[in-house]
Amino acid sequence: MTEALAMLMPALALALLHFLWQGALVGLLAWLALVLLSNARPQARYVVACLALLACVLLPVWSLAQALTGEDAAAVARGALAAGGIDTTMPATQGGALRVLPAPSVGALPWIVALWAAGVCLLSLRMACGLLWVRRLCRDAHAEAGSRWQACVDRLAPRLGIGRRVLLRLVDAGDSPVTAGWWRPWAAIRTQAWT
Numbered sequence: 491m492t493e494a495l496a497m498l499m500p501a502l503a504l505a506l507l508h509f510l511w512q513g514a515l516v517g518l519l520a521w522l523a524l525v526l527l528s529n530a531r532p533q534a535r536y537v538v539a540c541l542a543l544l545a546c547v548l549l550p551v552w553s554l555a556q557a558l559t560g561e562d563a564a565a566v567a568r569g570a571l572a573a574g575g576i577d578t579t580m581p582a583t584q585g586g587a588l589r590v591l592p593a594p595s596v597g598a599l600p601w602i603v604a605l606w607a608a609g610v611c612l613l614s615l616r617m618a619c620g621l622l623w624v625r626r627l628c629r630d631a632h633a634e635a636g637s638r639w640q641a642c643v644d645r646l647a648p649r650l651g652i653g654r655r656v657l658l659r660l661v662d663a664g665d666s667p668v669t670a671g672w673w674r675p676w677a678a679i680r681t682q683a684w685t
Contacts (some may be wrong), residue, residue, distance in 0.1 A: 501557035503599040505550050506606050512549045516542050602670050631659030631678050643677065 520542035522619045527535050633640070647656055657676040661668075670679045 497558070499599050499603060501554055503602040504557045505553035506602060508553045509550045510548075512553070513546055516545045516549070564663065619685070624668075625660055627668060627678060628659075628670060628676070630663075631661045631676070633659055639679075 519540060523538045524535055527538060637658065643656055643658045647654075654675060656669075657674070659676055659678045661678045670676060670678070
């Protein structure tokens with residue numbers, strides 16, 4: 491167990507450190523694509539955002555796999571370029587200007603992984619609290635019998651391209667309208683806002 495953990499800890503820390511620049515690069519590229527697609531259809535912008543999120547999941551997994559298998563990413567890239575007939579010799583540098591970044595010290599690796607795990611736990615707790623709030627809101631929401639507002643929502647839905655029926659519910663709490671539900675979508679508004 492400790493042997494596996496000793497091998498996993500540096501690989502995981504290295505993957506997390508690499509994701510700092512990888513995530514920043516993905517974010518920058520996604521932002522540029524969204525700026526260029528500002529007048530495009532929402533579906534195109536949605537695809538860009540989903541691809542960026544997918545890249546943010548796959549890049550750390552790829553970095554972790556590279557670190558665990560011991561393959562040097564630069565060697566893999568040089569091999570792929572050489573197979574394509576591209577010269578992969580390193581440029582000459584004056585005074586050793588091109589240097590490899592040092593690996594983090596072994597003592598820092600457990601702290602890097604522990605801080606990352608603490609961040610994951612805090613963000614997971616935040617998401618769980620948000621889901622519990624939406625669940626409570628769904629439970630406490632009530633429909634107004636024969637509501638003219640439900641009829642308004644029913645008329646607007648086809649004009650907005652929404653094929654499924656969206657139920658309108660009233661809630662006693664909340665500062666703004668809320669939509670929830672993937673299988674059975676519904677919208678909630680504060681009672682005082684619509685009376």
